[in-house]
Amino acid sequence: xxxxxxxxxxxxxxxxxxxxxxxxxxxxxxxxxxxxxxxxxxxxxxxxxxxxxxxxxxxxxxxxxxxxxxxxxxxxxxxxxxxxxxxxxxxxxxxxxxxxxxxxxxxxxxxxxxxxxxxxxxxxxxxxxxxxxxxxxxxxxxxxxxxxxxxxxxxxxxxxxxxxxxxxxxxxxxxxxxxxxxxxxxxxxxxxxxxxxxxxxxxxxxxxxxxxxxxxxxxxxxxxxxxxxxxxxxxxxxxxxxxxxxxxxxxxxxxxxxxxxxxxxxxxxxxxxxxxxxxxxxxxxxxxxxxxxxxxxxxxxxxxxxxxxxxxxxxxxxxxxxxxxxxxxxxxxxxxxx
Numbered sequence: 315x316x317x318x319x320x321x322x323x324x325x326x327x328x329x330x331x332x333x334x335x336x337x338x339x340x341x342x343x344x345x346x347x348x349x350x351x352x353x354x355x356x357x358x359x360x361x362x363x364x365x366x367x368x369x370x371x372x373x374x375x376x377x378x379x380x381x382x383x384x385x386x387x388x389x390x391x392x393x394x395x396x397x398x399x400x401x402x403x404x405x406x407x408x409x410x411x412x413x414x415x416x417x418x419x420x421x422x423x424x425x426x427x428x429x430x431x432x433x434x435x436x437x438x439x440x441x442x443x444x445x446x447x448x449x450x451x452x453x454x455x456x457x458x459x460x461x462x463x464x465x466x467x468x469x470x471x472x473x474x475x476x477x478x479x480x481x482x483x484x485x486x487x488x489x490x491x492x493x494x495x496x497x498x499x500x501x502x503x504x505x506x507x508x509x510x511x512x513x514x515x516x517x518x519x520x521x522x523x524x525x526x527x528x529x530x531x532x533x534x535x536x537x538x539x540x541x542x543x544x545x546x547x548x549x550x551x552x553x554x555x556x557x558x559x560x561x562x563x564x565x566x567x568x569x570x571x572x573x574x575x576x577x578x579x580x581x582x583x584x585x586x587x588x589x590x591x592x593x594x595x596x597x598x599x600x601x602x603x604x605x606x607x608x609x610x611x612x613x614x615x616x617x618x619x620x621x622x623x624x625x626x627x628x629x630x631x632x633x634x635x636x637x638x639x640x641x642x643x644x645x646x647x648x649x650x651x652x
Contacts, residue, residue: 338398340364341363409434422448426451426629453504460577462601463599477545479504481501493529508561511538567581
């Protein structure tokens with residue numbers, strides 16, 4: 315017989331933990347990224363997984379038998395038993411779950427994208443204004459030590475003149491999320507984080523369509539004040555995984571590539587979008603794996619009662635820009651994958 319948990323509706327006041335107490339996390343979602351979150355929380359001091367909610371209520375094989383597992387119900391998000399919520403469900407369900415957590419005054423750690431449309435993202439922001447708690451959208455590369463090393467080096471490199479980025483893989487092919495919403499949040503979040511302002515203009519072109527219409531490759535550009543142009547090539551029909559961002563600054567050019575070693579390279583200043591020589595200088599960096607860093611910073615912010623809106627605003631901004639791109643894709647005729 316499947317065990318269920320019955321709890322009373324929570325009070326509106328969340329009991330914040332002291333700096334010496336463990337942060338009790340409730341996880342919603344038990345797919346592949348939920349598995350990563352369970353593993354990561356298990357390796358962090360001062361954090362514990364206290365509850366797993368999923369669609370079926372069945373216990374995944376990666377969840378310890380001591381942790382309650384139940385089918386998702388809004389009233390199980392109880393601040394008397396958990397201190398924060400991690401949402402790792404498909405994006406179409408994010409809005410309702412995030413709004414529910416905020417109504418219960420629970421801090422939220424949510425996978426990207428925040429939502430699949432701007433209206434839902436704006437609704438979450440409105441709910442957050444009523445119930446201000448810490449809110450983190452997990453744009454995972456912003457927590458990567460290599461990307462942070464690149465950003466730190468840019469502080470002495472002058473104005474950013476251009477950004478080139480590539481991101482993709484073979485798949486995933488999701489029935490409920492398009493490739494654009496799957497891959498573009500990473501690149502857009504990195505560009506916004508580096509440039510610090512919104513683009514004035516964007517264009518998007520479909521470069522290639524996969525066999526039987528499955529999958530595609532897109533190129534989009536964002537023109538920022540400065541001027542600074544970002545060109546991003548993304549897709550789910552790449553032969554192998556790629557994640558690379560190259561930043562052309564005034565006095566040098568820096569590159570972060572997650573699928574290569576060394577991961578961070580610096581070059582002399584180059585003309586925007588020109589090929590770089592193969593003799594870049596390797597930059598050493600150290601730090602936690604990005605998901606570990608993200609969850610540690612999330613929990614630290616909870617202990618400090620940090621209710622800043624920067625990460626939520628970035629999440630809303632990313633959704634707004636992808637929605638604009640999604641509505642403006644121009645197909646290039648005749649470019650199909652053979």
